[in-house]
Amino acid sequence: MMNQYPQALTIAGSDSDGSAGMQADLHTFQALKVHGASVITACVAGNSYGIHDSVTMPLSFINQEFKDLADDYQIRAAKTGMLGDSDLINTVVDNYQQYDFGPLVVDPVIITKHGAMLLEQSAFDTLKTKLIPLATVITPNFYEAQKLADMEINNDHDMLTAAEKLRNMGARNVMVKGRHDSDDQEEVKDLVLLENGDTFWLTGKYFGTDRKNGTGDTLSAGIAAELAKGNSVTEAIKVAKAYVDRAIQNEILVGHKFGPINHWATEDID
Template sequence: MTNQFPQVLTIAGSDCDGSAGMQADMNTFQRCGVYGMSVLTAAVAGNSYGIFASQPMPVDFINKQFSVLADDFAIKACKTGMLTDAITIETVAQNYQKYDLGPLVLDPVIITKHGDMLLQEDAYETLKSQLIPQATVLTPNYFEAIKLTGIQIESTDDALKAAKILQTMGAKNVMVKGKHNDMTQEEVTDLVLLEDGTSFTLSEPFVNTTHINGTGDLLSACIAAELSKGTNTGDAIRQAKKFVTAAITEQLDVGHKFGPANHLVEYNF
Protein backbone atom coordinates (compact mmCIF):
# COMPACT_ATOMS: atom_id res chain seq x y z
CA MET A 1 0.00 0.00 0.00
CA THR A 2 1.14 3.56 -0.73
CA ASN A 3 3.05 5.41 1.98
CA GLN A 4 3.23 2.50 4.43
CA PHE A 5 7.03 2.41 4.49
CA PRO A 6 8.53 4.41 7.42
CA GLN A 7 9.32 7.95 6.22
CA VAL A 8 11.38 10.45 8.20
CA LEU A 9 12.12 14.13 7.62
CA THR A 10 15.24 16.06 8.56
CA ILE A 11 14.93 19.84 8.81
CA ALA A 12 18.54 20.90 8.65
CA GLY A 13 21.44 22.55 6.89
CA SER A 14 23.65 21.01 4.24
CA ASP A 15 27.27 20.39 5.27
CA CYS A 16 29.19 20.06 2.02
CA ASP A 17 31.82 17.77 3.54
CA GLY A 18 29.14 15.26 4.53
CA SER A 19 30.26 15.00 8.17
CA ALA A 20 27.18 16.54 9.76
CA GLY A 21 23.85 18.18 9.00
CA MET A 22 21.47 16.87 6.38
CA GLN A 23 24.04 14.50 4.88
CA ALA A 24 24.71 12.81 8.23
CA ASP A 25 20.98 12.55 8.88
CA MET A 26 20.28 10.95 5.51
CA ASN A 27 23.09 8.44 5.97
CA THR A 28 21.68 7.57 9.39
CA PHE A 29 18.17 7.14 8.03
CA GLN A 30 19.50 4.69 5.48
CA ARG A 31 21.40 2.73 8.14
CA CYS A 32 18.21 2.60 10.23
CA GLY A 33 16.21 1.18 7.33
CA VAL A 34 13.81 4.11 6.83
CA TYR A 35 13.17 6.41 3.90
CA GLY A 36 14.63 9.87 4.51
CA MET A 37 13.72 13.23 3.04
CA SER A 38 14.81 16.76 3.87
CA VAL A 39 13.86 20.40 4.24
CA LEU A 40 16.98 22.45 3.56
CA THR A 41 17.38 25.43 5.92
CA ALA A 42 20.92 26.54 5.04
CA ALA A 43 24.04 25.53 3.15
CA VAL A 44 27.49 25.45 4.74
CA ALA A 45 30.90 25.50 3.07
CA GLY A 46 33.29 23.63 5.33
CA ASN A 47 35.66 20.73 5.77
CA SER A 48 37.46 18.97 8.60
CA TYR A 49 39.38 22.18 9.39
CA GLY A 50 36.29 24.33 9.96
CA ILE A 51 33.36 26.26 8.50
CA PHE A 52 34.23 28.99 6.01
CA ALA A 53 30.87 30.25 4.71
CA SER A 54 27.15 29.70 5.19
CA GLN A 55 23.99 30.72 3.40
CA PRO A 56 20.48 30.56 4.91
CA MET A 57 17.61 29.53 2.66
CA PRO A 58 14.80 32.02 1.87
CA VAL A 59 11.63 31.62 3.93
CA ASP A 60 9.47 31.10 0.83
CA PHE A 61 11.70 28.24 -0.25
CA ILE A 62 11.56 26.59 3.19
CA ASN A 63 7.76 26.90 3.20
CA LYS A 64 7.51 25.38 -0.28
CA GLN A 65 9.61 22.38 0.72
CA PHE A 66 7.27 21.68 3.63
CA SER A 67 4.13 22.04 1.52
CA VAL A 68 5.21 19.78 -1.36
CA LEU A 69 6.39 17.04 1.00
CA ALA A 70 3.21 17.18 3.10
CA ASP A 71 1.10 16.97 -0.09
CA ASP A 72 2.62 13.64 -1.09
CA PHE A 73 4.23 11.71 1.74
CA ALA A 74 3.19 10.19 5.07
CA ILE A 75 5.98 11.46 7.30
CA LYS A 76 6.05 9.51 10.57
CA ALA A 77 8.71 11.49 12.45
CA CYS A 78 11.03 14.42 11.94
CA LYS A 79 14.12 15.98 13.45
CA THR A 80 15.74 19.37 13.37
CA GLY A 81 19.36 20.35 12.97
CA MET A 82 20.90 23.74 12.20
CA LEU A 83 18.21 26.44 11.98
CA THR A 84 20.58 29.44 11.71
CA ASP A 85 18.41 32.40 12.79
CA ALA A 86 15.16 33.56 14.40
CA ILE A 87 13.15 33.79 11.18
CA THR A 88 14.14 30.26 10.13
CA ILE A 89 13.23 28.87 13.55
CA GLU A 90 9.88 30.67 13.47
CA THR A 91 9.20 29.35 9.96
CA VAL A 92 9.98 25.77 10.99
CA ALA A 93 7.81 26.06 14.10
CA GLN A 94 4.86 27.34 12.07
CA ASN A 95 5.17 24.56 9.50
CA TYR A 96 5.45 21.88 12.15
CA GLN A 97 2.17 23.15 13.63
CA LYS A 98 0.55 23.34 10.18
CA TYR A 99 1.37 19.83 8.94
CA ASP A 100 1.18 16.37 10.49
CA LEU A 101 4.83 15.34 10.59
CA GLY A 102 4.78 12.95 13.53
CA PRO A 103 6.91 13.27 16.67
CA LEU A 104 9.62 15.94 16.64
CA VAL A 105 13.16 15.18 17.77
CA LEU A 106 14.74 18.54 18.52
CA ASP A 107 18.53 18.74 18.42
CA PRO A 108 18.81 22.34 19.63
CA VAL A 109 22.17 23.20 17.95
CA ILE A 110 22.72 26.17 20.27
CA ILE A 111 26.26 25.55 21.50
CA THR A 112 29.00 23.29 20.17
CA LYS A 113 30.28 20.31 22.12
CA HIS A 114 33.26 22.55 22.99
CA GLY A 115 31.07 25.33 24.44
CA ASP A 116 30.99 27.83 21.55
CA MET A 117 27.68 29.68 20.96
CA LEU A 118 26.10 29.03 17.56
CA LEU A 119 22.90 31.10 17.74
CA GLN A 120 22.36 34.81 18.20
CA GLU A 121 20.33 35.72 21.30
CA ASP A 122 17.09 36.46 19.40
CA ALA A 123 17.29 33.08 17.64
CA TYR A 124 18.00 31.36 20.95
CA GLU A 125 14.92 32.94 22.54
CA THR A 126 12.76 31.98 19.55
CA LEU A 127 13.93 28.38 19.80
CA LYS A 128 13.01 28.33 23.49
CA SER A 129 9.57 29.85 23.02
CA GLN A 130 8.43 28.28 19.74
CA LEU A 131 10.18 24.95 19.15
CA ILE A 132 11.03 23.45 22.53
CA PRO A 133 7.32 23.36 23.51
CA GLN A 134 6.70 21.20 20.43
CA ALA A 135 9.54 18.73 21.05
CA THR A 136 8.69 15.09 21.57
CA VAL A 137 12.36 14.42 22.36
CA LEU A 138 14.86 17.17 23.21
CA THR A 139 18.57 16.27 23.00
CA PRO A 140 20.73 19.11 24.39
CA ASN A 141 24.42 18.57 24.89
CA TYR A 142 26.06 19.36 28.22
CA PHE A 143 26.63 23.06 27.45
CA GLU A 144 23.19 23.55 25.90
CA ALA A 145 21.48 22.06 28.95
CA ILE A 146 23.37 24.49 31.19
CA LYS A 147 22.51 27.45 28.94
CA LEU A 148 18.82 26.53 28.75
CA THR A 149 18.31 25.84 32.44
CA GLY A 150 20.98 27.76 34.36
CA ILE A 151 21.85 24.55 36.21
CA GLN A 152 25.55 23.77 36.66
CA ILE A 153 25.69 20.08 35.81
CA GLU A 154 28.27 18.23 37.90
CA SER A 155 26.35 15.06 38.69
CA THR A 156 23.50 12.82 37.58
CA ASP A 157 21.22 14.58 40.06
CA ASP A 158 22.09 17.92 38.45
CA ALA A 159 21.31 16.52 35.00
CA LEU A 160 17.96 15.25 36.26
CA LYS A 161 17.13 18.69 37.69
CA ALA A 162 18.00 20.25 34.33
CA ALA A 163 15.86 17.71 32.46
CA LYS A 164 12.88 18.48 34.70
CA ILE A 165 13.26 22.19 33.97
CA LEU A 166 13.34 21.44 30.25
CA GLN A 167 10.12 19.48 30.62
CA THR A 168 8.49 22.52 32.21
CA MET A 169 9.45 24.41 29.01
CA GLY A 170 7.29 21.95 27.06
CA ALA A 171 9.61 19.17 25.91
CA LYS A 172 7.96 15.80 26.55
CA ASN A 173 11.09 13.65 26.77
CA VAL A 174 14.61 14.93 27.46
CA MET A 175 18.05 13.45 26.91
CA VAL A 176 20.79 15.51 28.57
CA LYS A 177 23.98 14.39 26.88
CA GLY A 178 27.00 14.04 29.11
CA LYS A 179 30.16 16.09 28.83
CA HIS A 180 32.73 14.41 26.60
CA ASN A 181 35.68 16.71 26.06
CA ASP A 182 37.73 15.72 29.10
CA MET A 183 40.49 13.44 27.83
CA THR A 184 40.90 11.92 31.30
CA GLN A 185 37.32 10.67 31.62
CA GLU A 186 36.52 6.97 31.23
CA GLU A 187 32.83 7.11 30.39
CA VAL A 188 30.22 9.39 28.87
CA THR A 189 26.94 9.28 30.79
CA ASP A 190 23.67 10.70 29.48
CA LEU A 191 20.54 11.31 31.53
CA VAL A 192 17.12 10.51 30.06
CA LEU A 193 13.84 11.75 31.53
CA LEU A 194 10.71 10.36 29.91
CA GLU A 195 7.26 11.92 29.72
CA ASP A 196 5.89 9.57 32.38
CA GLY A 197 8.51 10.69 34.89
CA THR A 198 10.76 7.65 34.46
CA SER A 199 14.46 8.46 34.31
CA PHE A 200 17.57 6.43 33.56
CA THR A 201 21.21 6.89 32.60
CA LEU A 202 23.11 5.56 29.60
CA SER A 203 26.87 5.13 29.91
CA GLU A 204 29.39 4.09 27.28
CA PRO A 205 33.20 4.19 27.27
CA PHE A 206 34.79 7.53 26.36
CA VAL A 207 36.60 7.29 23.01
CA ASN A 208 39.55 9.65 22.60
CA THR A 209 39.24 10.62 18.93
CA THR A 210 38.93 13.74 16.78
CA HIS A 211 36.47 11.93 14.47
CA ILE A 212 33.23 12.92 16.17
CA ASN A 213 31.72 15.46 13.76
CA GLY A 214 28.01 14.87 13.36
CA THR A 215 27.45 12.75 16.47
CA GLY A 216 24.52 14.90 17.58
CA ASP A 217 22.98 14.53 14.13
CA LEU A 218 23.44 10.77 14.14
CA LEU A 219 21.84 10.51 17.57
CA SER A 220 18.76 12.62 16.85
CA ALA A 221 18.31 11.12 13.37
CA CYS A 222 18.45 7.61 14.78
CA ILE A 223 15.88 8.46 17.47
CA ALA A 224 13.54 9.90 14.83
CA ALA A 225 14.02 6.87 12.58
CA GLU A 226 13.20 4.46 15.39
CA LEU A 227 10.12 6.47 16.39
CA SER A 228 8.90 6.30 12.79
CA LYS A 229 9.03 2.51 13.03
CA GLY A 230 6.87 2.53 16.15
CA THR A 231 9.68 1.97 18.66
CA ASN A 232 8.86 3.38 22.08
CA THR A 233 10.75 6.51 23.09
CA GLY A 234 12.98 4.95 25.73
CA ASP A 235 14.12 2.13 23.44
CA ALA A 236 14.61 4.55 20.52
CA ILE A 237 16.99 6.60 22.68
CA ARG A 238 18.83 3.49 23.85
CA GLN A 239 19.30 2.30 20.26
CA ALA A 240 20.58 5.71 19.19
CA LYS A 241 23.14 5.83 22.02
CA LYS A 242 24.51 2.41 21.01
CA PHE A 243 24.65 3.38 17.35
CA VAL A 244 26.55 6.61 18.02
CA THR A 245 29.02 4.82 20.28
CA ALA A 246 29.70 2.32 17.50
CA ALA A 247 30.09 5.16 14.99
CA ILE A 248 32.72 6.82 17.19
CA THR A 249 34.52 3.63 18.13
CA GLU A 250 34.99 2.28 14.60
CA GLN A 251 36.75 5.32 13.17
CA LEU A 252 36.32 6.30 9.53
CA ASP A 253 39.62 7.67 8.21
CA VAL A 254 38.26 10.73 6.37
CA GLY A 255 39.55 14.31 6.68
CA HIS A 256 42.78 15.73 8.05
CA LYS A 257 41.62 17.30 11.32
CA PHE A 258 38.16 16.96 12.91
CA GLY A 259 36.70 14.11 10.88
CA PRO A 260 33.21 12.58 10.78
CA ALA A 261 31.83 9.88 12.98
CA ASN A 262 31.40 6.68 11.01
CA HIS A 263 27.88 6.94 9.54
CA LEU A 264 28.48 3.64 7.74
CA VAL A 265 29.31 1.54 10.79
CA GLU A 266 27.74 -1.91 10.85
CA TYR A 267 24.97 -1.98 13.44
CA ASN A 268 21.95 -4.24 13.77
CA PHE A 269 18.78 -2.30 14.48
Protein backbone atom coordinates (compact mmCIF):
# COMPACT_ATOMS: atom_id res chain seq x y z
CA MET A 1 0.00 0.00 0.00
CA MET A 2 1.07 3.56 -0.68
CA ASN A 3 2.52 5.75 2.05
CA GLN A 4 3.11 2.95 4.55
CA TYR A 5 6.72 3.92 5.22
CA PRO A 6 6.98 6.36 8.17
CA GLN A 7 7.27 9.96 7.06
CA ALA A 8 8.22 13.01 9.13
CA LEU A 9 8.25 16.71 8.31
CA THR A 10 10.60 19.52 9.23
CA ILE A 11 9.24 23.07 9.12
CA ALA A 12 12.40 25.12 9.33
CA GLY A 13 15.06 27.20 7.64
CA SER A 14 17.80 25.91 5.37
CA ASP A 15 21.33 26.20 6.78
CA SER A 16 23.89 26.41 3.98
CA ASP A 17 26.69 24.67 5.88
CA GLY A 18 24.52 21.66 6.68
CA SER A 19 25.14 21.75 10.42
CA ALA A 20 21.80 22.98 11.76
CA GLY A 21 18.25 23.83 10.73
CA MET A 22 16.54 21.78 8.08
CA GLN A 23 19.73 19.97 7.08
CA ALA A 24 20.29 18.68 10.62
CA ASP A 25 16.65 17.57 10.75
CA LEU A 26 16.89 15.67 7.48
CA HIS A 27 20.19 14.06 8.54
CA THR A 28 18.42 12.88 11.69
CA PHE A 29 15.37 11.54 9.87
CA GLN A 30 17.65 9.58 7.56
CA ALA A 31 19.71 8.16 10.42
CA LEU A 32 16.59 7.07 12.31
CA LYS A 33 15.08 5.52 9.20
CA VAL A 34 12.11 7.72 8.43
CA HIS A 35 11.48 9.54 5.17
CA GLY A 36 12.04 13.25 5.65
CA ALA A 37 9.91 15.92 3.97
CA SER A 38 10.40 19.65 4.38
CA VAL A 39 8.61 22.97 4.42
CA ILE A 40 11.37 25.51 3.95
CA THR A 41 10.67 28.81 5.71
CA ALA A 42 13.95 30.66 5.19
CA CYS A 43 17.47 30.30 3.81
CA VAL A 44 20.55 31.14 5.84
CA ALA A 45 24.02 31.84 4.44
CA GLY A 46 26.69 30.86 6.91
CA ASN A 47 29.51 28.57 7.92
CA SER A 48 31.26 27.39 11.06
CA TYR A 49 32.28 30.98 11.84
CA GLY A 50 28.72 32.35 11.89
CA ILE A 51 25.62 33.45 9.98
CA HIS A 52 26.14 36.19 7.41
CA ASP A 53 22.83 36.61 5.57
CA SER A 54 19.30 35.24 5.44
CA VAL A 55 16.09 35.52 3.45
CA THR A 56 12.54 34.47 4.35
CA MET A 57 10.41 32.53 1.88
CA PRO A 58 7.23 34.21 0.61
CA LEU A 59 4.19 33.17 2.62
CA SER A 60 2.40 32.07 -0.57
CA PHE A 61 5.29 29.69 -1.29
CA ILE A 62 5.12 28.25 2.24
CA ASN A 63 1.37 27.72 1.86
CA GLN A 64 1.99 25.85 -1.41
CA GLU A 65 4.59 23.61 0.22
CA PHE A 66 2.09 22.58 2.89
CA LYS A 67 -0.65 21.93 0.32
CA ASP A 68 1.57 19.87 -1.97
CA LEU A 69 2.72 17.62 0.86
CA ALA A 70 -0.81 17.16 2.17
CA ASP A 71 -2.04 16.25 -1.34
CA ASP A 72 0.42 13.39 -1.75
CA TYR A 73 2.17 12.27 1.43
CA GLN A 74 1.09 10.81 4.75
CA ILE A 75 3.13 12.83 7.23
CA ARG A 76 2.94 11.10 10.61
CA ALA A 77 4.78 13.66 12.75
CA ALA A 78 6.39 17.05 12.29
CA LYS A 79 8.68 19.52 14.00
CA THR A 80 9.26 23.24 13.82
CA GLY A 81 12.56 25.06 13.99
CA MET A 82 13.45 28.73 13.64
CA LEU A 83 10.39 30.81 12.68
CA GLY A 84 11.56 34.38 12.42
CA ASP A 85 8.49 36.62 12.67
CA SER A 86 4.80 36.72 13.60
CA ASP A 87 3.52 36.41 10.02
CA LEU A 88 5.58 33.29 9.48
CA ILE A 89 4.47 31.71 12.75
CA ASN A 90 0.82 32.46 12.00
CA THR A 91 1.19 30.93 8.51
CA VAL A 92 2.66 27.74 9.96
CA VAL A 93 -0.08 27.56 12.60
CA ASP A 94 -2.86 28.08 10.05
CA ASN A 95 -1.51 25.31 7.82
CA TYR A 96 -0.92 22.89 10.67
CA GLN A 97 -4.51 23.37 11.78
CA GLN A 98 -5.73 22.82 8.21
CA TYR A 99 -3.77 19.65 7.43
CA ASP A 100 -3.26 16.47 9.46
CA PHE A 101 0.49 16.02 9.86
CA GLY A 102 0.34 14.15 13.16
CA PRO A 103 2.00 15.07 16.45
CA LEU A 104 3.96 18.33 16.45
CA VAL A 105 7.33 18.79 18.15
CA VAL A 106 8.06 22.47 18.79
CA ASP A 107 11.69 23.47 19.12
CA PRO A 108 11.13 27.05 20.33
CA VAL A 109 14.16 28.70 18.77
CA ILE A 110 14.09 31.86 20.87
CA ILE A 111 17.43 32.20 22.65
CA THR A 112 20.86 30.75 21.91
CA LYS A 113 22.65 28.50 24.37
CA HIS A 114 24.67 31.58 25.31
CA GLY A 115 21.56 33.61 26.18
CA ALA A 116 21.21 35.82 23.06
CA MET A 117 17.61 36.65 22.02
CA LEU A 118 16.70 35.55 18.48
CA LEU A 119 13.07 36.71 18.20
CA GLU A 120 11.47 40.12 18.44
CA GLN A 121 8.86 40.52 21.17
CA SER A 122 5.88 40.35 18.80
CA ALA A 123 7.07 37.06 17.32
CA PHE A 124 7.80 35.72 20.79
CA ASP A 125 4.25 36.53 21.89
CA THR A 126 2.80 34.84 18.80
CA LEU A 127 4.86 31.74 19.42
CA LYS A 128 3.58 31.56 23.01
CA THR A 129 -0.08 32.08 22.21
CA LYS A 130 -0.45 30.37 18.83
CA LEU A 131 2.25 27.73 18.28
CA ILE A 132 2.92 26.29 21.73
CA PRO A 133 -0.73 25.24 22.24
CA LEU A 134 -0.33 22.95 19.20
CA ALA A 135 2.75 21.20 20.61
CA THR A 136 2.64 17.51 21.42
CA VAL A 137 6.19 18.01 22.75
CA ILE A 138 8.09 21.24 23.35
CA THR A 139 11.88 21.17 23.77
CA PRO A 140 13.23 24.51 25.09
CA ASN A 141 16.83 24.92 26.10
CA PHE A 142 17.66 26.26 29.56
CA TYR A 143 17.44 29.93 28.56
CA GLU A 144 14.31 29.47 26.47
CA ALA A 145 12.57 27.78 29.39
CA GLN A 146 13.47 30.72 31.61
CA LYS A 147 12.14 33.21 29.05
CA LEU A 148 8.93 31.32 28.34
CA ALA A 149 8.19 30.69 32.02
CA ASP A 150 9.30 34.23 32.97
CA MET A 151 11.45 33.02 35.85
CA GLU A 152 14.99 32.10 36.79
CA ILE A 153 15.91 28.44 37.03
CA ASN A 154 18.38 27.79 39.83
CA ASN A 155 17.65 24.20 40.83
CA ASP A 156 15.66 21.07 39.98
CA HIS A 157 12.51 22.40 41.63
CA ASP A 158 12.65 25.56 39.52
CA MET A 159 13.03 23.47 36.38
CA LEU A 160 9.90 21.52 37.24
CA THR A 161 8.00 24.75 37.94
CA ALA A 162 9.07 26.11 34.57
CA ALA A 163 7.98 22.90 32.84
CA GLU A 164 4.57 23.11 34.51
CA LYS A 165 4.18 26.69 33.28
CA LEU A 166 4.93 25.59 29.72
CA ARG A 167 2.40 22.81 29.96
CA ASN A 168 -0.15 25.33 31.21
CA MET A 169 0.44 27.27 27.97
CA GLY A 170 -0.94 24.28 26.08
CA ALA A 171 2.05 22.06 25.32
CA ARG A 172 1.07 18.51 26.22
CA ASN A 173 4.56 17.22 27.02
CA VAL A 174 7.59 19.29 27.99
CA MET A 175 11.32 18.55 27.83
CA VAL A 176 13.41 21.24 29.47
CA LYS A 177 17.05 20.85 28.49
CA GLY A 178 19.55 21.44 31.26
CA ARG A 179 22.22 24.09 31.14
CA HIS A 180 25.31 23.01 29.19
CA ASP A 181 27.56 26.02 28.76
CA SER A 182 30.08 25.64 31.56
CA ASP A 183 33.56 24.26 30.94
CA ASP A 184 33.80 22.77 34.43
CA GLN A 185 30.50 20.85 34.49
CA GLU A 186 30.52 17.06 34.32
CA GLU A 187 26.91 16.20 33.48
CA VAL A 188 23.74 17.58 31.92
CA LYS A 189 20.28 16.97 33.41
CA ASP A 190 17.17 17.26 31.24
CA LEU A 191 13.68 17.17 32.71
CA VAL A 192 10.66 15.60 31.02
CA LEU A 193 7.13 16.41 32.20
CA LEU A 194 4.52 14.22 30.54
CA GLU A 195 0.90 14.95 29.77
CA ASN A 196 -0.28 12.68 32.59
CA GLY A 197 1.83 14.53 35.15
CA ASP A 198 4.63 11.96 35.38
CA THR A 199 8.19 13.25 35.31
CA PHE A 200 11.60 11.76 34.70
CA TRP A 201 15.15 13.01 34.36
CA LEU A 202 17.66 12.22 31.64
CA THR A 203 21.17 12.64 32.99
CA GLY A 204 24.18 12.34 30.74
CA LYS A 205 27.83 13.22 30.55
CA TYR A 206 28.78 16.74 29.50
CA PHE A 207 31.00 16.75 26.42
CA GLY A 208 33.31 19.73 26.14
CA THR A 209 33.55 20.29 22.38
CA ASP A 210 32.90 22.98 19.79
CA ARG A 211 31.27 20.35 17.55
CA LYS A 212 27.71 20.95 18.78
CA ASN A 213 25.95 22.82 15.98
CA GLY A 214 22.46 21.49 15.39
CA THR A 215 22.08 19.77 18.75
CA GLY A 216 18.64 21.21 19.49
CA ASP A 217 17.43 20.68 15.93
CA THR A 218 18.59 17.08 16.04
CA LEU A 219 16.91 16.34 19.37
CA SER A 220 13.53 17.65 18.24
CA ALA A 221 13.88 15.94 14.86
CA GLY A 222 14.73 12.68 16.60
CA ILE A 223 11.60 12.91 18.72
CA ALA A 224 9.49 13.60 15.62
CA ALA A 225 11.09 10.67 13.79
CA GLU A 226 10.27 8.25 16.58
CA LEU A 227 6.71 9.58 16.90
CA ALA A 228 6.32 9.03 13.15
CA LYS A 229 7.19 5.37 13.75
CA GLY A 230 4.36 5.14 16.27
CA ASN A 231 6.49 5.15 19.42
CA SER A 232 5.29 6.75 22.65
CA VAL A 233 6.42 10.22 23.70
CA THR A 234 8.56 8.71 26.46
CA GLU A 235 10.29 6.28 24.11
CA ALA A 236 10.71 8.94 21.42
CA ILE A 237 12.43 11.33 23.83
CA LYS A 238 14.75 8.64 25.19
CA VAL A 239 15.81 7.45 21.74
CA ALA A 240 16.37 11.01 20.52
CA LYS A 241 18.41 11.91 23.60
CA ALA A 242 20.60 8.80 23.22
CA TYR A 243 21.14 9.61 19.54
CA VAL A 244 22.18 13.21 20.29
CA ASP A 245 24.58 12.15 23.05
CA ARG A 246 26.29 9.67 20.74
CA ALA A 247 26.43 12.24 17.92
CA ILE A 248 28.19 14.74 20.21
CA GLN A 249 30.52 12.20 21.80
CA ASN A 250 31.78 10.84 18.46
CA GLU A 251 32.73 14.14 16.90
CA ILE A 252 33.73 14.78 13.30
CA LEU A 253 36.06 17.58 12.21
CA VAL A 254 34.05 19.62 9.72
CA GLY A 255 34.58 23.37 9.47
CA HIS A 256 37.17 25.46 11.27
CA LYS A 257 35.26 26.70 14.32
CA PHE A 258 31.80 25.61 15.57
CA GLY A 259 31.22 22.38 13.71
CA PRO A 260 28.29 19.97 13.36
CA ILE A 261 27.54 16.92 15.45
CA ASN A 262 28.06 13.47 13.93
CA HIS A 263 24.80 12.19 12.46
CA TRP A 264 26.42 8.89 11.47
CA ALA A 265 26.90 7.85 15.09
CA THR A 266 23.84 5.64 15.27
CA GLU A 267 25.19 2.30 16.41
CA ASP A 268 23.50 0.70 19.41
CA ILE A 269 20.61 3.21 19.40
CA ASP A 270 17.42 1.29 20.19
